[in-house]
Amino acid sequence: MLKVKRIDHIAILVEDLDEALSFWSDTLGVELTFVEDLPEEHAKVAFLPVGESEVELIKPTTEDSGLAKYLAKHGPSLHHICLEVEDIEGMLEGLKEQSVQLINKTPLTGSRGERYAFIHPKGAHGVLVELYELPE
Amino acid sequence: MLKVKRIDHIAILVEDLDEALSFWSDTLGVELTFVEDLPEEHAKVAFLPVGESEVELIKPTTEDSGLAKYLAKHGPSLHHICLEVEDIEGMLEGLKEQSVQLINKTPLTGSRGERYAFIHPKGAHGVLVELYELPE
Known part of the structure; x- marks a missing residue:
């Protein structure tokens, strides 16, 4: 099952990471754990x-990435x-x-060992859905 | 604090509730608890x-509501x-x-006793943020 x-x-895609962080962290009181540069994804x-x-x-760091164009x-x-799922292969x-319609037909592996894949918004009624399976 | x-x-705003439910429930396996008609919010x-x-x-049920126009x-x-918060009055x-910038300067009360208010997207870096305080 x-x-x-x-x-x-x-x-959340943001234009100014410091300002958005100030809102989420200082104004709403949600604690920041860390900021990471992801050059391969053209984002911070x-x-x-x-x-x-x-x-x-997410703040795009280049002008021509998919994220920058979306923004x-x-x-x-x-x-x-x-969404964290139990069995990403089975789900895919x-x-x-x-x-x-999928963006990734097989899982990729992220920096923290998570395996992930995106469902295309056309396959998910307009919403970009990512699936995660975390390492045990 | x-x-x-x-x-x-x-x-998530949807055009066809049955189709979206079929995706979330049958395809992804997320269980549906209930469907509610909210005539005062022009939505199901x-x-x-x-x-x-x-x-x-959320499926807008009239043509001219804010939700229908957004869709x-x-x-x-x-x-x-x-976001569920501990103290909605203090937060506001x-x-x-x-x-x-707020949409609701004081909390409203929903059908399940929750007190809620919306922060305007202009006040939250483009994102419509709702705050909830649940009854004890």
Whole structure:
């Protein structure tokens, strides 16, 4: 049985990381854990845990990445939702069987050992959905 | 001290509630708890718990509500993030002191006794943020 365990994070695209951090951290009182430069994703990201989930603030660091283009088109906004799943391979197989449009047909591996894949917004009723399977 | 406890829900605006429910429930395996008609908000909503949070699918039921106009302009998409806070009055006072633009300056009360207020996207770096204080 496929299983979604929790919301791992909600990603928000921002124009000014310091200002957005000031709002989330100083104004709302959500603690910042760390800021990470992700040159391969042309972005700088900040993580702020909220309960069992995190708010991820993403600031594009180049002008021509997909993220930068999304930001230029939509302005700062909610960007994607990431769900932790028990079995990402099984989940992707199930999605493929149902012809759900995927951005990643097989999982990639992130810097913290998490395996992840994105479902295309066309396959998820307009929402960019990321799936995560965390290392044991 | 202001405290954000958890993400209560992530709201997604949908064009077709049955199709979106089929994706979230049948395809991803997230269980539906209930569907509610909210005529005063011109919407029909479905709640699907994911860990300690919920995914809320919102389908506008009239043509000229704010939600319907947002859907017409942006298409189906992530709409807002709702944070459970310990003290909504204190949080709103703090936001007012910092001149953060609010949609609701004092809390409203929802159908389940929750007190809620929205921060305007202009006050929250492009994101519509709802605050919730749940009854004890």
